[in-house]
Amino acid sequence: MTSLQLAAANLLSPMTLCFALGALAAWIRSDFRLPEPVFAALAIYLMLAIGLKGGAELATVRPSDIVLPILAALTLCIVVPLWCYAALRRFVRLDRIDAAALAAHYGSVSAVTFLAVLGYLDAIGVSYEPMVTALLAVMETPAVVVALLLAGRGRNAGHSLGVTLSRMLSSKSIVLLLGGLAIGMLVGQQGLKPVKPLFGDLFLGLLCLFLLDLGRQAMEQASAWRRNGFAIALFAVAAPLLNASLGLLAAWLAGLPQGSAVVLATLAGSASYIVAPAAVRMALPEANPGLYLTASLALTFPFNLIVGIPLYAAMAAALYR
Numbered sequence: 001m002t003s004l005q006l007a008a009a010n011l012l013s014p015m016t017l018c019f020a021l022g023a024l025a026a027w028i029r030s031d032f033r034l035p036e037p038v039f040a041a042l043a044i045y046l047m048l049a050i051g052l053k054g055g056a057e058l059a060t061v062r063p064s065d066i067v068l069p070i071l072a073a074l075t076l077c078i079v080v081p082l083w084c085y086a087a088l089r090r091f092v093r094l095d096r097i098d099a100a101a102l103a104a105h106y107g108s109v110s111a112v113t114f115l116a117v118l119g120y121l122d123a124i125g126v127s128y129e130p131m132v133t134a135l136l137a138v139m140e141t142p143a144v145v146v147a148l149l150l151a152g153r154g155r156n157a158g159h160s161l162g163v164t165l166s167r168m169l170s171s172k173s174i175v176l177l178l179g180g181l182a183i184g185m186l187v188g189q190q191g192l193k194p195v196k197p198l199f200g201d202l203f204l205g206l207l208c209l210f211l212l213d214l215g216r217q218a219m220e221q222a223s224a225w226r227r228n229g230f231a232i233a234l235f236a237v238a239a240p241l242l243n244a245s246l247g248l249l250a251a252w253l254a255g256l257p258q259g260s261a262v263v264l265a266t267l268a269g270s271a272s273y274i275v276a277p278a279a280v281r282m283a284l285p286e287a288n289p290g291l292y293l294t295a296s297l298a299l300t301f302p303f304n305l306i307v308g309i310p311l312y313a314a315m316a317a318a319l320y321r
Helices: 003-011 012-026 038-060 066-091 097-105 111-124 130-138 142-151 161-169 172-191 192-203 204-222 227-252 258-269 275-283 288-320
Strands: none
Touching: 012 111, 012 172, 012 258, 012 288, 038 111, 038 192, 066 097, 066 130, 066 142, 066 258, 097 142, 097 161, 097 192, 097 227, 097 258, 097 275, 097 288, 111 130, 111 204, 111 258, 111 288, 130 258, 142 227, 142 275, 172 192, 172 204, 192 204, 204 288, 227 258, 227 288, 275 288
């Protein structure tokens, strides 16, 4: 399958098309909107399902096989926010707080983009290792901590780094993801069979519903682009390309096979819009949400969904040829 065919397959997948439908609904000012409790329930379901599946698969992995990949992932969590912060300060001319807020989003990862790349790899028949879910789990928070240190907020008594980190680790997404991993590892593939109809068979369908509303949210945030300028838009497209390249290199150095390398590259190239916004709102309340939400959700997320994932797969194919 050529790179063009791969891109077309991703563009025409139900997940991508549902995202596009949600964006179209917002653009034509439809009254479509998932009720907030439904959207929250879908988010809970997706996080728990990711954890359960990944944990059950991790139960078959030797600990020694995951040490280097996790070290590679943690290295990315330090390098990415550092270069993003420096570039945003020097070239985009953002102040310290807004630069740190954006660096936190681009150093952290998107669980929905992770799901999209797994679905893409399954669709094109490329295998990946079961421990990739652990990479998602370890990459959620470290970059946010690095970015908050760059912002110099650890000295603030009201929003100390320790309090912020504690609240992040007890947040819904982290608890469900890590808890699901633990449960999956304890019960294994056999133990998950009774709940497979819910957490396996229905998974992609419920993900489509989640992406439908995310498409609406992304289009509504995109209206802020004019206020935030061309430089932010350029960063929102250039950053995932550079970060994914770093992720691909890290995967290759860590000895990951091609499919898992695509996953790590996609994680590195993604931007958080669940964990990072919650942490930034709490620790850096003066940061401009029009900047970090527009960049991560309205620009980087659809870019990765439509263009980035097939591109990273093609880059990995060239590297591993």
